[in-house]
């Protein structure tokens with residue numbers, strides 16, 4: 067598989083994730099898997115024992131580094147890597163390897179967001195946001211796969227705060243009007259209510275906007291998750 071990837075002459079898009087033998091911070095062993103996301107085939111697995119790196123939270127970074135080093139020394143040209151938002155891997159790629167595009171896996175971002183919507187829905191007089199949960203998650207995937215740049219994805223994402231109040235024209239050059247056909251009646255949110263204000267805080271939170279800008283446009287790591295489940 068490495069031979070084939072090398073001879074294709076193309077830069078590969080890798081998906082990486084770690085699986086540990088137990089959840090939380092007491093894992094003893096971890097395996098870091100890299101998948102070639104062009105054909106969803108595993109190209110490397112690195113096994114790490116936590117005492118090699120001092121503590122289990124450091125296993126992910128170490129597994130990632132060893133795998134990247136192995137694949138590059140085998141002659142692979144790495145164009146992009148899709149991972150979850152593990153901070154030490156973000157930091158490493160940003161500072162040491164700006165030549166590799168780093169994207170976030172949309173599923174990991176959507177999981178965190180869905181939890182926050184659920185929590186908001188439980189607050190007093192905010193229950194109506196729950197009716198939007200599924201559509202918001204769909205919107206996140208759509209922003210990721212329909213955008214050519216992170217900036218465009220963010221503009222599309224922000225339009226959701228208008229859309230939920232039945233406003234489909236936006237004050238944005240990159241995304242001036244919603245792309246959907248006319249809609250039937252929905253459970254629109256009412257401006258200036260607590261539910262609407264809290265919903266907007268959640269959607270245009272700075273950290274989330276940063277994550278949306280880095281969502282993977284095509285490839286997701288769901289196949290790596292699937293492999294780990296097996």
Ligand SMILES: [Zn+2]
Pocket residue numbers: 229233234244245246
């Ligand atoms: Zn709309």
